[in-house]
Amino acid sequence: MDRFRIEGPVVLRGRVRASGAKNxxxxxxxxxxxxxxxxxxxxxxxxxxxxxxxxLLDHLGVTNEEGDRGTLLLTPQTASAREAxxxxxxxxxxxxxxxxxxxxxxxxxxVSLPGGCAIGVRPIDQHLAGLTALGAEVRVExxxxxxxxxxxxxxxxxxxxxxxxxxxxxxxxxxxxxVLAEGxxxxxxxxxxxxxSDLARLLSAMGxxxxxxxxxxxxxxxxxxxxxxxxxxIPDRIEGGTYLxxxxxxxxxxxxxxxxxxxxxxxxxxxxxxxxxVETGEQRVRVAAAGAELCSADAETAPHPRFPTDLQAQYLxxxxxxxxxxxxxxxxxxxxxxxxxxxxxxxxxxxVRGGTARVHGPTALTGAHVMATDLRASACLVLAALAARGxxxxxxxxxxxxxxxxxxxKLQSLGATVERVPGPDLD
Ligand code: EPU
Numbered sequence: 001m002d003r004f005r006i007e008g009p010v011v012l013r014g015r016v017r018a019s020g021a022k023n024x025x026x027x028x029x030x031x032x033x034x035x036x037x038x039x040x041x042x043x044x045x046x047x048x049x050x051x052x053x054x055x056l057l058d059h060l061g062v063t064n065e066e067g068d069r070g071t072l073l074l075t076p077q078t079a080s081a082r083e084a085x086x087x088x089x090x091x092x093x094x095x096x097x098x099x100x101x102x103x104x105x106x107x108x109x110x111v112s113l114p115g116g117c118a119i120g121v122r123p124i125d126q127h128l129a130g131l132t133a134l135g136a137e138v139r140v141e142x143x144x145x146x147x148x149x150x151x152x153x154x155x156x157x158x159x160x161x162x163x164x165x166x167x168x169x170x171x172x173x174x175x176x177x178x179v180l181a182e183g184x185x186x187x188x189x190x191x192x193x194x195x196x197s198d199l200a201r202l203l204s205a206m207g208x209x210x211x212x213x214x215x216x217x218x219x220x221x222x223x224x225x226x227x228x229x230x231x232x233x234i235p236d237r238i239e240g241g242t243y244l245x246x247x248x249x250x251x252x253x254x255x256x257x258x259x260x261x262x263x264x265x266x267x268x269x270x271x272x273x274x275x276x277x278v279e280t281g282e283q284r285v286r287v288a289a290a291g292a293e294l295c296s297a298d299a300e301t302a303p304h305p306r307f308p309t310d311l312q313a314q315y316l317x318x319x320x321x322x323x324x325x326x327x328x329x330x331x332x333x334x335x336x337x338x339x340x341x342x343x344x345x346x347x348x349x350x351x352v353r354g355g356t357a358r359v360h361g362p363t364a365l366t367g368a369h370v371m372a373t374d375l376r377a378s379a380c381l382v383l384a385a386l387a388a389r390g391x392x393x394x395x396x397x398x399x400x401x402x403x404x405x406x407x408x409x410k411l412q413s414l415g416a417t418v419e420r421v422p423g424p425d426l427d
Contacts, residue, residue, distance in 0.1 A: 001395065001396055001397075001398055001423045001424070002397050002398065002401075002420050002421065002422055002423055003393050003394055003395050003396075003397060003420075003421045003423050004382060004385075004392075004393070004394040004397050004400075004408065004418055004419070004420060004421070005391060005392070005393055005418070005419045005421050006367075006382065006385035006386060006388075006391070006392045006394065006416070006417065006418050006419075007367075007390070007391055007417035008365075008367065008385055008386050008387055008388045008389060008390065008392065008417075009250065009386065009387050009388065009389055010250055010386050010415055010416045010417065011250050011251055011252045011290070011415065012243075012246055012247050012250045012252035012253075012254050012386070012411070012414040012415055012416060013252050013253050013254065013414060013415055014254065014255070014413060014414045014415065015254070015255045015256075015257055016243050016254060016255075016256060016257065016410050016413060016414055017256075017257045017258050017410075018235035018236050018237075018239060018240035018243075018256055018257070018258050018259045019043075019045040019046075019047075019070075019235070019236050019239055019404075019405040019406075020042075020043035020044050020045045020070065020232075020233035020234070020235065020236060021045070021194075021195060021198070021233055021234050021235060021236040021237065021238075021239075022045050022047055022049055022050065022236060022238075022239075022402075022403045023094075023168070023193075023195045023236075023238070024194070024195040024198040024199065024233050024234050024236075025041070025044050025045055025050055025053075025233045026049060026050070026053055026094040026097060027094075027097050027169070027172040027176070027195065027199045028041055028198070028199060028202050028231065028233060029041070029050070029053045029054065029057055029074065030053070030057075030094075030097035030098050030100075030101055030172075030176065031101060031176055031199060031202055031203055031206070032057060032062050032074040032076065033057065033060060033062060033076075033098060033101035033102060033105055034101045034104065034105045034176060034179065034180060034203075034206070034226045035062075035074070035076050035206055035226055035227065035228050035229070036076060036225055036226060036227055036228070037076070037227045037228030038073055038074065038075045038076070038228045039073075039074045039202075039206070039228050039229050039230075039231070040067070040071060040072070040073050040074075040228075040229070040230040040231070041071070041072045041074065041202075041231055041232075041233060042069070042070060042071045042072075042230070042231070042232045042233065043070055043232050043233045043234075043235070044070045044071065044072045044233060045070070045233075045236065045239075045403075045405045046070065046405050046406070047401065047402060047403050047404065047405050048398070048401045048402045048403075049092050049094060049402045049403060052088065052091060052092045052095075053092065053094060053095070054072070055088060056084055056088045056089070056095055056098060057074065059081060059084075059085070059088060060079060060081045060082075060084070060098065060102070061076065061077045061078070061079020061080070061081050062074050062075065062076050062077070062079070063075050063077060080106065082102050082106050082108050082109050082110055083109075083110040083111070084096075084098045084099075084102070084109075084110070084111040084112055085112060086112040086143065086144075088112075089111070089112040089113075089114055090112070090114075092402070093114040093122065093169075094169065095111070095112070095114065096111060096113075096114050096124055096127065096145075096169060096173065097169055097172060097173055097176075098111055099111045099127065099131070099145060099147060099173055100127070100131065100172070100173035100174060100175070100176040100177035101176045101177070103131060103136055103147045103148070103149065103156070103177055104149075104155075104156055104176065104177040104178075104179070104180040104181065105180060107148065107149045107154045108147070108148045108149070109145070109146075109147045109148075110144050110145070110146050110147075111144065111145045111147075112143060112144055112145075113140065113143050113144065113145060118335070118338060118373050118374040118377075119333045119335055119336045119338075119374055120333035120334045120335045120336065121334070122333075124145075124170065126163050126164055126165065126167050126170040127167070127169070127170045127173045127174065128140075128145065128147075129161070129164075130161045130163065130170060130173070130174030130177075130187070131147060131156075131173070131174060131177055133159045133160070133161035134156040134157060134158070134159050134161070134174070134177055134178060134181050134185060135149065135150070135156050135157045135159065135181075136148065136149060136150075136156060136177070137149075137150050153182070155180065155181060155182045155222075156177055156178070156180065156181035156182070156222075157181055157182050157183055158178065158181045158182060158183030158184045158185040158220070158221075158222050159181075159185055159186075160185070160186045160188070161174065161185070161186075161187055161188065162187075162188040162189050163187070163188065163189040163190060163191075164189070165189070166189055166190060166191040166192070166216075166303045167191055168191045168193050168195065168196065168303075170191070171187065171190045171191045171196055171218070172195075172196060172199055174187055175187065175190075175196070175199065175200065175203070175210070175213070175218060175220065176199075176203070178220040178222065179203050179208040179209075179210065179220055179222060179223065179226065180222060180223065180224070180225075180226070181220070181222040182222050183221075183222055184219065184220065184221050184222065185219070185220045185222065186217065186218075186219050186220075187217065187218045187219075187220070188216065188217050189216055190212075190213075190215070190216055190217065190218050191303055191304065192214055192215060192216065192303065192304050192305065193303070193304040194214070194234055194237065194260070194263045194304070195234070196213055196214065197213045197214035198233065198234045199213070200213030200214075200218070201213075201231065202229060202231040203226070205229035205230070205231055206226040206227055206228065206229045207223055207225070207226045207227050208220070208223060208226060209221035209222075209223055234260060234263070235258055235259050235260050235263075235283075237259075237260065237263040237264050237267075237308075238308065238310040238311060238376070238403075239403070239404055239405070240256045240259045240264065240285070241264055241267045241308075241311050241314070242311070242314050242379045242383070242404070243256055243410065243414070244256055244264070244267065244268075244271065244285060244287040245267070245271070245311070245314045245315060245317070245318050245383060246314075246382075246383050246386060246411075246414075247276070247287040247288065247289065248271050248274065248276040248287055248289045248294065248318055249289075249317060249318045249321055249383055249386065249387055250289075250386050250387055251289050251290055251291070251292065252288070252289065252290065252414070252415075253286070253287075253288040253289075253290055254286070254287055254288075254414060255284060255285070255286040256284065256285045256286075256287075257283065257284055258283055259283055259284060259285050260283065261280035261281075261283075261284070261285050264285060265305065266304075266305060266306055266307045266308065267307070267308070267311055267315075268280065268285065268287075270297060270299060270307065270315070271287055273297045274294050274295060274296070274297050274318070274322055275289065275292045275293060275294045275295050275322075276288065276289040276292060276294070277289070277292070293323060294318070294321055294322040294323065294361075294362070295322055295323050295324055296319055296322040296323060296324035296325060296326035296359070296361055297322070297326060298326055298327045298328065298329075299312070299315055299326070299328050299329070300328075300329040300331060301329065301330050301331055301332050302331055302332065303332070309330060309331075309332035309333055309336060310376050311376070312328060312330055312336060312376070313336070313339045313376045313377050313379065313380035314376065314379050314380050314383055315328060316328055316339065316340070316343065316350065316357060316359055316380060317339075317343065317348075317380045317381075317383040317384040317387075318383070319359035319361055320343065320348040320349075320350075320359055320361050320362065320363050320365065320384065320387075321361055321362045321363075321387055322359075322361045322362060323361060323362055324361065325358055325359065325360055325361075326358070326359045326361070327356060327357075327358050328356070328357045328358075328359060329355055329356045329357075330355045330356075330357075331355060334355070336374075336376075337352050337357055338373040338374065338377055339373065339376075339377035339380045339381060340352050340357060342370040342371060342372075342373070342377070342381055343370075343380070343381070343384055345368045345369070345370050346365040346366065346367070346368055346370065346381075346384050346385070346388050346392065347363055347364060347365045347366050347388070348363055348365065348384065349361075349363050364389065365384055365387050365388035365389065366388055366389050366390055367385065367388045367389065367390030367391040367392040367393075368388075368392060368393075369392075369393045369395065370385075370392060370393070370394055370395070371394075371395045371396055372394055372395065372396045372397055372399045372400060373396075373399070374399055375399050375400065375402050375403045375404075377399070378394065378396075378397055378399045378400040379400065379404065379407075381394050382394060382400070382407070382411070382418075386411070386416055393421075395423070397420075408420050
C-alpha cells in the first residue's frame with residue numbers, strides 16, 4: 001500500500017485547478033444506465049471511485065471510453081444485466097446509485113447493500129422508502145436489495161414522497177427513478193447539495209423534465225425515454241476546499257482556479273472568520289494568510305448550504321494552528337472523528353465527546369507515522385503534515401486515491417515536499 005512522505009513545515013503558494021467533483025461524477029455515471037444513446041461527460045476526475053463505478057457500468061452493459069482531458073464517453077449496449085454484485089459495491093458505497101436507474105430503466109434491480117463504513121452505519125432506508133412510494137416492490141434478502149416494478153406496464157408511477165431526512169445519494173436515487181415514472185412525482189425534504197443540481201442538469205439534457213433541484217422540493221414529470229447528452233461535471237468543492245484550507249493552515253497564498261465560489265460559500269465564510277483573506281472572482285477563489293494570526297472559530301456540520309461534513313476533518317487540522325479553543329460538532333455522521341487520535345500523534349490537543357471535538361490551538365506539530373482511516377481523514381492528515389516540523393509518513397493513502405486527483409502533484413506545484421512511497425500490499 002502506498003504511503004505519502006511529507007516534509008514540513010511549508011508555506012503553500014501558487015495556483016491550483018479544482019478537479020471535477022467526485023460526488024457529482026458518480027451519480028452522473030449511474031444516470032448513464034438510463035440513457036438510450038451515448039453520453040459524453042467532461043471534467044471527470046481521475047480517481048479510484050470513478051474507475052470502480054466504470055467497472056460496475058461495464059458489468060451492467062454501458063461501456064466507457066476515455067477521450068481527451070478527462071472526457072468519458074459512455075455508450076449503452078443492448079443489455080439486460082440488472083445486478084450490482086457485492087464485489088463491485090463493497091469498496092464504494094456509491095454503487096447503490098445503480099438501484100434507481102436499473103429499476104426505472106430495466107424494471108428490476110438486484111443491488112448489494114453497501115455495508116457499514118468507517119464514518120458511520122449509513123443506512124439506505126430512505127432510498128428504499130422513496131422507491132416504494134413510486135410503486136416499486138422492494139425487499140432486502142441475503143445482503144441484497146431486490147426491487148421490481150410490479151404489473152405488466154413495466155413503469156414506476158409518479159408519487160409524492162417526503163424524505164425523513166435530507167440524504168444526498170437517496171435524493172439522487174429516487175430522482176433518477178422518477179424521471180422515467182409514469183406521471184408526476186413530488187419529492188419533499190430533498191438534499192440541496194450542488195451535486196444534486198448537477199445531476200438534474202444532466203438528466204434534463206437527456207430529456208428529463210425536472211423542476212426545483214437544489215431546493216427542498218423537486219418535481220419530476222416522468223418521460224418515456226431518455227436519450228444521450230453532453231455534460232460537464234461541476235468543480236469539486238471538497239477537493240478545492242481542501243487546498244484552500246491548506247493555504248490558510250500554512251500561512252500561504254493559494255488561488256483555486258476553475259472553481260465555483262458559490263458552492264464554497266460555507267467554507268469561505270469560515271476562513272474569513274478565522275482571519276484569512278478571501279477573494280472570489282469568476283471561477284476563482286484566493287485564500288491568503290501570510291503573516292495572519294489565525295483565531296479559532298466554532299463550526300457545526302450540517303446538510304448544504306451549511307458547513308459540509310466532508311470538510312470537517314480538514315477544518316480540524318486548521319484549528320490546531322488557530323489561537324483559542326474551537327468547538328467542532330459533527331451532526332451528519334456518528335463516527336467521523338477517527339482522524340483525531342492520528343492528529344494527536346502529530347501533537348494536536350483535541351478532546352472528543354460524542355459528536356463534538358474541542359481543538360486547542362495553536363500547537364506546534366511534529367512529524368510522525370500516521371494512518372489514514374477514510375477519504376477525508378486522509379486529507380486532514382496531509383494538511384497537518386504540511387504544518388508539522390519534520391517528516392510525516394501517512395500510511396494507507398489508498399483512501400485518498402478514492403477521491404483526490406493527483407494530490408501529490410498539486411501540492412508539489414504549490415511548493416510542498418510530498419512524495420508517494422510504494423509500500424508492501426499489507427501494511
Ligand atoms: N441516512 C439515513 N437513511 C438513508 C440515507 C441516509 O439515515 O436512507 C443518514 C446517513 O446515515 C447520514 C445522513 O443521513 O447520517 C446523511 O447521509 P447522506 O445519505 O446524505 O450521505 P450519502 O449520500 O451516503 C454523500 C456523499 C458523502 C457525504 C454525504 C453528506 C456521495 C457519493 N457521497 O453520502 O461523501 O459525506 O453525502 O454530504 O455523494 C466523501 O466524499 O468523502 C463522502 C463520504
